[in-house]
Amino acid sequence: MTKTLIQFENVTKRFGKMIAVDNVSLSIDEGEFFALLGPSGCGKTTLLRMLAGFETPSEGRILIDGVDVSRVPPNKRPVNMVFQSYAVFPHMSVADNVAYGLTIEGVAATERDRRVEEALALVKLDGLGGRKPDQLSGGQRQRVALARALIKRPRVLLLDEPLSALDAKLREQMRSELAQLQDKVGITFLIVTHDQDEALAMASRCAVMNRGLLQQVATPSDLYEFPNSRFVADFIGSVNMFEGRLLVDEQDHAVVETKELPTKIFLDHGVSGAQASTVWVALRPEKIELHKRADGAPPPCIEDTPVDHNVAAGVIRHITYLGSESVFDVEVTGGRTVRALRSNLTRWDQEDFVGGEAVWLAWHPCSPAVLLS
Numbered sequence: 072m073t074k075t076l077i078q079f080e081n082v083t084k085r086f087g088k089m090i091a092v093d094n095v096s097l098s099i100d101e102g103e104f105f106a107l108l109g110p111s112g113c114g115k116t117t118l119l120r121m122l123a124g125f126e127t128p129s130e131g132r133i134l135i136d137g138v139d140v141s142r143v144p145p146n147k148r149p150v151n152m153v154f155q156s157y158a159v160f161p162h163m164s165v166a167d168n169v170a171y172g173l174t175i176e177g178v179a180a181t182e183r184d185r186r187v188e189e190a191l192a193l194v195k196l197d198g199l200g201g202r203k204p205d206q207l208s209g210g211q212r213q214r215v216a217l218a219r220a221l222i223k224r225p226r227v228l229l230l231d232e233p234l235s236a237l238d239a240k241l242r243e244q245m246r247s248e249l250a251q252l253q254d255k256v257g258i259t260f261l262i263v264t265h266d267q268d269e270a271l272a273m274a275s276r277c278a279v280m281n282r283g284l285l286q287q288v289a290t291p292s293d294l295y296e297f298p299n300s301r302f303v304a305d306f307i308g309s310v311n312m313f314e315g316r317l318l319v320d321e322q323d324h325a326v327v328e329t330k331e332l333p334t335k336i337f338l339d340h341g342v343s344g345a346q347a348s349t350v351w352v353a354l355r356p357e358k359i360e361l362h363k364r365a366d367g368a369p370p371p372c373i374e375d376t377p378v379d380h381n382v383a384a385g386v387i388r389h390i391t392y393l394g395s396e397s398v399f400d401v402e403v404t405g406g407r408t409v410r411a412l413r414s415n416l417t418r419w420d421q422e423d424f425v426g427g428e429a430v431w432l433a434w435h436p437c438s439p440a441v442l443l444s
Protein backbone atom coordinates (compact mmCIF):
# COMPACT_ATOMS: atom_id res chain seq x y z
CA MET A 72 0.00 0.00 0.00
CA THR A 73 1.37 3.38 -0.92
CA LYS A 74 0.89 6.18 1.53
CA THR A 75 0.81 9.88 0.76
CA LEU A 76 3.67 11.63 2.54
CA ILE A 77 3.76 15.15 1.10
CA GLN A 78 0.87 17.28 -0.05
CA PHE A 79 1.05 20.72 -1.60
CA GLU A 80 -2.48 22.15 -1.55
CA ASN A 81 -3.00 25.16 -3.84
CA VAL A 82 0.37 26.56 -2.87
CA THR A 83 1.28 29.99 -4.22
CA LYS A 84 4.44 31.96 -3.45
CA ARG A 85 4.81 35.61 -4.33
CA PHE A 86 7.91 37.75 -4.04
CA GLY A 87 6.41 41.23 -4.30
CA LYS A 88 4.48 41.15 -7.56
CA MET A 89 6.45 38.17 -8.88
CA ILE A 90 4.60 34.85 -8.71
CA ALA A 91 7.33 32.24 -8.22
CA VAL A 92 4.99 29.31 -7.54
CA ASP A 93 1.46 29.48 -8.89
CA ASN A 94 -1.34 27.47 -7.26
CA VAL A 95 0.54 24.16 -7.14
CA SER A 96 -1.28 21.06 -5.91
CA LEU A 97 0.83 17.91 -5.76
CA SER A 98 0.93 14.69 -3.74
CA ILE A 99 4.06 12.61 -3.28
CA ASP A 100 3.96 9.09 -1.83
CA GLU A 101 6.24 7.63 0.77
CA GLY A 102 9.30 6.02 -0.84
CA GLU A 103 8.97 7.82 -4.15
CA PHE A 104 11.92 9.20 -6.08
CA PHE A 105 10.24 12.32 -7.36
CA ALA A 106 11.88 14.78 -9.75
CA LEU A 107 10.98 18.42 -10.32
CA LEU A 108 11.96 19.58 -13.78
CA GLY A 109 11.75 22.88 -15.58
CA PRO A 110 13.68 25.79 -17.03
CA SER A 111 15.67 28.20 -14.90
CA GLY A 112 13.49 30.45 -12.77
CA CYS A 113 10.33 28.31 -13.02
CA GLY A 114 10.04 27.94 -9.23
CA LYS A 115 11.66 24.58 -8.45
CA THR A 116 13.94 25.75 -5.65
CA THR A 117 11.18 27.90 -4.16
CA LEU A 118 8.89 24.86 -3.97
CA LEU A 119 11.60 22.87 -2.15
CA ARG A 120 12.42 25.72 0.18
CA MET A 121 8.78 25.96 1.22
CA LEU A 122 8.70 22.24 1.98
CA ALA A 123 11.91 22.56 3.99
CA GLY A 124 10.50 25.58 5.85
CA PHE A 125 12.93 28.23 4.57
CA GLU A 126 10.08 30.07 2.83
CA THR A 127 6.42 30.46 3.80
CA PRO A 128 3.67 30.00 1.19
CA SER A 129 1.72 33.18 0.36
CA GLU A 130 -1.33 30.97 -0.05
CA GLY A 131 -2.19 27.31 0.38
CA ARG A 132 -0.99 24.58 2.70
CA ILE A 133 1.81 22.05 2.85
CA LEU A 134 1.21 18.81 4.72
CA ILE A 135 3.68 16.14 5.73
CA ASP A 136 2.10 12.91 6.93
CA GLY A 137 -1.25 14.68 6.92
CA VAL A 138 -0.03 17.41 9.28
CA ASP A 139 0.02 21.07 8.22
CA VAL A 140 3.65 22.11 8.71
CA SER A 141 3.19 25.87 8.22
CA ARG A 142 4.06 26.58 11.82
CA VAL A 143 6.78 23.97 12.15
CA PRO A 144 10.30 25.47 12.02
CA PRO A 145 12.77 24.00 9.49
CA ASN A 146 14.83 22.09 12.05
CA LYS A 147 11.71 20.37 13.42
CA ARG A 148 10.50 19.13 10.03
CA PRO A 149 11.32 15.53 9.03
CA VAL A 150 13.04 16.95 5.98
CA ASN A 151 16.67 17.49 5.06
CA MET A 152 18.04 19.45 2.14
CA VAL A 153 21.15 19.02 -0.02
CA PHE A 154 21.81 22.30 -1.76
CA GLN A 155 22.47 23.37 -5.34
CA SER A 156 26.12 24.17 -4.54
CA TYR A 157 26.85 21.46 -2.02
CA ALA A 158 28.22 23.11 1.06
CA VAL A 159 30.69 21.07 3.06
CA PHE A 160 32.79 22.75 5.71
CA PRO A 161 36.33 22.87 4.28
CA HIS A 162 38.11 23.12 7.63
CA MET A 163 36.40 20.04 9.11
CA SER A 164 37.27 16.41 8.42
CA VAL A 165 34.84 14.29 6.41
CA ALA A 166 33.68 12.53 9.59
CA ASP A 167 33.08 15.84 11.40
CA ASN A 168 31.17 17.16 8.41
CA VAL A 169 28.95 14.09 8.41
CA ALA A 170 28.52 14.18 12.19
CA TYR A 171 27.62 17.88 12.19
CA GLY A 172 23.84 17.55 12.59
CA LEU A 173 24.19 15.00 15.39
CA THR A 174 26.81 17.10 17.21
CA ILE A 175 24.42 20.06 17.20
CA GLU A 176 21.68 17.80 18.57
CA GLY A 177 24.02 16.64 21.33
CA VAL A 178 23.92 12.96 20.40
CA ALA A 179 26.37 10.94 22.55
CA ALA A 180 29.82 10.33 21.04
CA THR A 181 29.60 6.53 20.76
CA GLU A 182 26.20 6.66 19.08
CA ARG A 183 27.41 9.50 16.86
CA ASP A 184 30.54 7.66 15.74
CA ARG A 185 28.54 4.55 14.94
CA ARG A 186 26.09 6.48 12.81
CA VAL A 187 28.92 8.33 11.01
CA GLU A 188 30.49 4.97 10.10
CA GLU A 189 27.13 3.74 8.91
CA ALA A 190 26.44 6.86 6.81
CA LEU A 191 29.93 6.82 5.26
CA ALA A 192 29.51 3.16 4.32
CA LEU A 193 26.15 3.95 2.77
CA VAL A 194 27.70 6.47 0.38
CA LYS A 195 30.81 4.31 -0.17
CA LEU A 196 33.24 6.55 1.67
CA ASP A 197 34.32 3.96 4.25
CA GLY A 198 37.74 4.75 5.62
CA LEU A 199 37.85 8.33 4.33
CA GLY A 200 36.46 9.95 7.48
CA GLY A 201 39.83 11.43 8.44
CA ARG A 202 40.33 13.34 5.20
CA LYS A 203 39.59 17.01 4.57
CA PRO A 204 37.10 17.86 1.79
CA ASP A 205 39.89 19.28 -0.42
CA GLN A 206 41.49 15.83 -0.43
CA LEU A 207 38.42 14.38 -2.14
CA SER A 208 37.15 14.31 -5.71
CA GLY A 209 34.04 16.27 -6.69
CA GLY A 210 31.92 13.13 -6.62
CA GLN A 211 33.24 12.15 -3.19
CA ARG A 212 32.56 15.63 -1.82
CA GLN A 213 29.02 15.37 -3.07
CA ARG A 214 28.67 12.08 -1.24
CA VAL A 215 29.84 13.76 1.98
CA ALA A 216 26.98 16.23 1.59
CA LEU A 217 24.60 13.29 1.05
CA ALA A 218 25.88 11.41 4.08
CA ARG A 219 25.51 14.53 6.19
CA ALA A 220 21.87 14.79 5.19
CA LEU A 221 21.12 11.07 5.52
CA ILE A 222 22.61 10.70 8.99
CA LYS A 223 19.69 12.66 10.43
CA ARG A 224 17.35 9.96 9.05
CA PRO A 225 14.86 12.37 7.51
CA ARG A 226 11.58 11.13 6.08
CA VAL A 227 12.23 13.25 3.01
CA LEU A 228 15.53 14.17 1.40
CA LEU A 229 15.42 17.29 -0.76
CA LEU A 230 18.12 17.45 -3.39
CA ASP A 231 18.50 20.72 -5.29
CA GLU A 232 20.57 20.11 -8.43
CA PRO A 233 22.85 17.79 -6.46
CA LEU A 234 24.88 16.75 -9.47
CA SER A 235 25.20 20.05 -11.31
CA ALA A 236 28.80 20.66 -10.23
CA LEU A 237 30.01 17.29 -11.53
CA ASP A 238 31.32 16.44 -14.99
CA ALA A 239 29.19 14.43 -17.43
CA LYS A 240 30.70 11.00 -16.76
CA LEU A 241 30.56 11.37 -12.99
CA ARG A 242 27.00 12.67 -13.13
CA GLU A 243 25.93 9.55 -14.93
CA GLN A 244 27.65 7.36 -12.35
CA MET A 245 26.17 9.33 -9.44
CA ARG A 246 22.74 9.03 -11.04
CA SER A 247 22.63 5.28 -10.65
CA GLU A 248 24.30 5.52 -7.24
CA LEU A 249 21.62 7.91 -6.02
CA ALA A 250 18.90 5.60 -7.32
CA GLN A 251 20.49 2.60 -5.58
CA LEU A 252 20.99 4.58 -2.40
CA GLN A 253 17.36 5.61 -2.36
CA ASP A 254 16.35 2.00 -2.85
CA LYS A 255 18.50 0.96 0.08
CA VAL A 256 17.47 3.61 2.62
CA GLY A 257 13.83 3.81 1.51
CA ILE A 258 13.67 7.55 2.19
CA THR A 259 11.46 9.66 -0.06
CA PHE A 260 13.64 11.67 -2.43
CA LEU A 261 12.53 14.93 -3.99
CA ILE A 262 15.12 16.06 -6.47
CA VAL A 263 15.32 19.24 -8.51
CA THR A 264 17.10 19.21 -11.82
CA HIS A 265 16.96 21.01 -15.12
CA ASP A 266 18.63 18.04 -16.77
CA GLN A 267 15.82 16.01 -18.32
CA ASP A 268 17.98 12.90 -18.88
CA GLU A 269 18.80 12.89 -15.20
CA ALA A 270 15.13 13.09 -14.23
CA LEU A 271 14.07 10.38 -16.67
CA ALA A 272 16.88 8.09 -15.54
CA MET A 273 16.34 8.35 -11.79
CA ALA A 274 12.80 9.29 -10.96
CA SER A 275 9.74 7.14 -10.44
CA ARG A 276 7.63 10.22 -11.23
CA CYS A 277 8.38 13.69 -12.51
CA ALA A 278 6.66 17.04 -12.47
CA VAL A 279 7.40 19.56 -15.21
CA MET A 280 7.06 23.20 -14.13
CA ASN A 281 6.86 26.33 -16.23
CA ARG A 282 6.61 29.86 -14.83
CA GLY A 283 5.46 28.66 -11.44
CA LEU A 284 2.80 26.33 -12.84
CA LEU A 285 2.78 22.54 -12.82
CA GLN A 286 2.47 21.53 -16.46
CA GLN A 287 2.36 17.75 -16.10
CA VAL A 288 2.98 15.11 -13.45
CA ALA A 289 3.70 11.63 -14.79
CA THR A 290 6.11 8.71 -14.94
CA PRO A 291 9.22 9.33 -17.05
CA SER A 292 7.94 7.25 -19.96
CA ASP A 293 4.51 8.88 -19.93
CA LEU A 294 6.11 12.33 -19.93
CA TYR A 295 8.23 11.40 -22.91
CA GLU A 296 5.67 9.41 -24.91
CA PHE A 297 2.46 11.18 -23.89
CA PRO A 298 3.27 14.83 -23.23
CA ASN A 299 0.15 16.91 -22.53
CA SER A 300 1.33 20.14 -24.16
CA ARG A 301 3.82 21.59 -26.60
CA PHE A 302 5.83 22.91 -23.68
CA VAL A 303 6.37 19.46 -22.16
CA ALA A 304 6.98 17.75 -25.53
CA ASP A 305 9.59 20.35 -26.34
CA PHE A 306 11.19 20.46 -22.90
CA ILE A 307 11.63 16.69 -22.57
CA GLY A 308 13.87 15.35 -25.33
CA SER A 309 14.01 16.41 -28.93
CA VAL A 310 10.86 16.65 -31.03
CA ASN A 311 9.55 17.61 -34.47
CA MET A 312 6.47 19.80 -33.98
CA PHE A 313 3.94 20.38 -36.76
CA GLU A 314 0.98 22.74 -36.62
CA GLY A 315 -2.09 21.49 -38.44
CA ARG A 316 -5.80 20.75 -38.27
CA LEU A 317 -7.80 17.62 -37.62
CA LEU A 318 -9.41 16.33 -40.82
CA VAL A 319 -10.73 13.09 -39.35
CA ASP A 320 -11.27 12.24 -35.69
CA GLU A 321 -12.86 8.82 -35.13
CA GLN A 322 -12.71 6.49 -32.16
CA ASP A 323 -9.92 4.37 -33.62
CA HIS A 324 -8.08 6.72 -35.95
CA ALA A 325 -7.46 10.34 -36.87
CA VAL A 326 -5.92 12.31 -39.70
CA VAL A 327 -4.10 15.63 -39.38
CA GLU A 328 -3.32 17.88 -42.28
CA THR A 329 -0.35 20.21 -41.97
CA LYS A 330 1.13 22.75 -44.34
CA GLU A 331 4.57 21.80 -43.07
CA LEU A 332 4.65 18.29 -44.55
CA PRO A 333 3.93 16.95 -48.05
CA THR A 334 1.90 14.12 -46.49
CA LYS A 335 -1.08 13.77 -44.19
CA ILE A 336 -0.45 12.40 -40.73
CA PHE A 337 -2.40 9.24 -39.93
CA LEU A 338 -2.88 8.17 -36.32
CA ASP A 339 -4.13 4.82 -35.05
CA HIS A 340 -6.10 6.48 -32.26
CA GLY A 341 -8.75 9.17 -31.90
CA VAL A 342 -8.08 12.56 -30.34
CA SER A 343 -10.37 13.23 -27.42
CA GLY A 344 -11.30 16.71 -26.35
CA ALA A 345 -10.28 18.39 -29.60
CA GLN A 346 -12.61 21.30 -30.13
CA ALA A 347 -10.16 23.83 -31.42
CA SER A 348 -9.40 23.64 -35.10
CA THR A 349 -5.65 23.98 -34.60
CA VAL A 350 -3.70 21.03 -33.20
CA TRP A 351 0.00 20.26 -32.95
CA VAL A 352 1.61 16.96 -33.80
CA ALA A 353 4.77 15.96 -31.90
CA LEU A 354 6.94 13.34 -33.54
CA ARG A 355 10.17 12.18 -31.91
CA PRO A 356 13.24 11.83 -34.20
CA GLU A 357 13.91 8.19 -33.26
CA LYS A 358 10.40 7.25 -34.40
CA ILE A 359 11.07 8.37 -37.97
CA GLU A 360 12.46 5.78 -40.37
CA LEU A 361 14.92 6.75 -43.05
CA HIS A 362 14.62 4.94 -46.41
CA LYS A 363 16.79 4.92 -49.53
CA ARG A 364 15.05 5.81 -52.78
CA ALA A 365 17.29 4.36 -55.48
CA ASP A 366 14.38 4.20 -57.96
CA GLY A 367 12.62 7.26 -56.53
CA ALA A 368 9.64 5.15 -55.42
CA PRO A 369 8.30 5.55 -51.87
CA PRO A 370 8.97 2.73 -49.40
CA PRO A 371 6.21 0.20 -48.82
CA CYS A 372 3.55 1.59 -46.51
CA ILE A 373 3.94 0.94 -42.83
CA GLU A 374 1.33 -1.58 -41.71
CA ASP A 375 -2.25 -0.28 -41.38
CA THR A 376 -1.40 3.10 -42.91
CA PRO A 377 -3.30 4.41 -45.96
CA VAL A 378 -1.23 5.15 -49.06
CA ASP A 379 0.27 8.68 -49.13
CA HIS A 380 0.08 9.07 -45.36
CA ASN A 381 3.07 9.19 -42.95
CA VAL A 382 5.61 9.19 -45.75
CA ALA A 383 7.54 12.22 -46.99
CA ALA A 384 10.28 12.67 -49.58
CA GLY A 385 13.25 14.84 -48.71
CA VAL A 386 16.96 15.52 -49.03
CA ILE A 387 19.53 15.01 -46.28
CA ARG A 388 20.94 18.45 -45.44
CA HIS A 389 23.06 17.60 -42.44
CA ILE A 390 24.28 14.52 -40.59
CA THR A 391 25.56 14.65 -37.01
CA TYR A 392 27.51 11.56 -36.03
CA LEU A 393 27.16 10.89 -32.29
CA GLY A 394 28.85 7.51 -32.03
CA SER A 395 25.99 5.28 -30.95
CA GLU A 396 23.59 7.06 -33.27
CA SER A 397 23.45 9.65 -36.02
CA VAL A 398 21.08 12.60 -36.38
CA PHE A 399 19.74 13.42 -39.83
CA ASP A 400 18.31 16.82 -40.71
CA VAL A 401 16.16 16.20 -43.76
CA GLU A 402 14.57 18.98 -45.80
CA VAL A 403 11.22 17.65 -46.98
CA THR A 404 9.35 18.84 -50.07
CA GLY A 405 7.98 22.26 -49.15
CA GLY A 406 11.09 23.33 -47.25
CA ARG A 407 10.58 22.23 -43.64
CA THR A 408 13.50 20.48 -41.95
CA VAL A 409 12.62 17.28 -40.11
CA ARG A 410 14.98 15.55 -37.72
CA ALA A 411 15.38 11.77 -37.74
CA LEU A 412 17.59 9.63 -35.51
CA ARG A 413 19.14 6.34 -36.45
CA SER A 414 21.11 3.91 -34.27
CA ASN A 415 24.46 2.86 -35.67
CA LEU A 416 23.80 -0.84 -35.19
CA THR A 417 26.93 -1.90 -37.05
CA ARG A 418 30.25 -0.15 -37.54
CA TRP A 419 29.35 0.68 -41.13
CA ASP A 420 25.83 2.06 -40.57
CA GLN A 421 27.06 5.64 -40.41
CA GLU A 422 28.27 5.39 -44.00
CA ASP A 423 24.88 4.23 -45.32
CA PHE A 424 23.51 7.70 -45.97
CA VAL A 425 25.37 10.77 -47.18
CA GLY A 426 24.64 14.50 -47.17
CA GLY A 427 22.66 15.63 -50.23
CA GLU A 428 21.08 12.21 -50.72
CA ALA A 429 17.36 11.96 -51.56
CA VAL A 430 15.50 9.87 -48.98
CA TRP A 431 12.05 9.00 -47.72
CA LEU A 432 10.89 9.56 -44.18
CA ALA A 433 8.18 7.28 -42.78
CA TRP A 434 6.61 6.67 -39.38
CA HIS A 435 4.18 4.36 -37.68
CA PRO A 436 0.61 5.59 -37.00
CA CYS A 437 1.08 5.05 -33.26
CA SER A 438 4.14 7.34 -33.08
CA PRO A 439 2.85 10.91 -33.34
CA ALA A 440 1.30 12.61 -30.30
CA VAL A 441 -1.47 15.13 -30.96
CA LEU A 442 -1.41 18.13 -28.64
CA LEU A 443 -4.21 20.60 -28.08
CA SER A 444 -2.22 23.37 -26.43
Ligand SMILES: Nc1ncnc2c1ncn2[C@@H]1O[C@H](COP(=O)(O)OP(=O)(O)OP(=O)(O)O)[C@@H](O)[C@H]1O
Pocket residue numbers: 086089090091109110111112113114115116117118265
Ligand atom coordinates in the same frame (compact mmCIF):
# COMPACT_ATOMS: atom_id res chain seq x y z
N1 LIG B 1 14.02 35.59 -2.24
C1 LIG B 1 13.56 35.96 -3.43
N2 LIG B 1 13.17 37.23 -3.67
C2 LIG B 1 12.67 37.60 -4.88
N3 LIG B 1 12.53 36.78 -5.91
C3 LIG B 1 12.89 35.49 -5.74
C4 LIG B 1 13.43 35.01 -4.51
N4 LIG B 1 13.71 33.70 -4.64
C5 LIG B 1 13.36 33.37 -5.91
N5 LIG B 1 12.87 34.44 -6.57
C6 LIG B 1 12.35 34.45 -7.96
O1 LIG B 1 11.39 33.44 -8.08
C7 LIG B 1 11.50 32.78 -9.33
C8 LIG B 1 11.71 31.30 -9.10
O2 LIG B 1 12.99 31.10 -8.54
P1 LIG B 1 13.57 29.66 -8.20
O3 LIG B 1 14.87 29.85 -7.53
O4 LIG B 1 12.53 28.89 -7.47
O5 LIG B 1 13.77 29.06 -9.67
P2 LIG B 1 14.41 27.66 -10.10
O6 LIG B 1 13.38 26.93 -10.88
O7 LIG B 1 14.99 26.96 -8.93
O8 LIG B 1 15.57 28.13 -11.10
P3 LIG B 1 17.06 27.54 -11.33
O9 LIG B 1 16.89 26.34 -12.24
O10 LIG B 1 17.76 28.65 -12.04
O11 LIG B 1 17.67 27.21 -10.01
C9 LIG B 1 12.65 33.46 -10.07
O12 LIG B 1 12.12 34.41 -10.95
C10 LIG B 1 13.44 34.10 -8.96
O13 LIG B 1 14.10 35.27 -9.42
Ligand SMILES: [Mg+2]
Pocket residue numbers: 115116117155231
Ligand atom coordinates in the same frame (compact mmCIF):
# COMPACT_ATOMS: atom_id res chain seq x y z
MG1 LIG C 1 16.97 26.46 -8.35
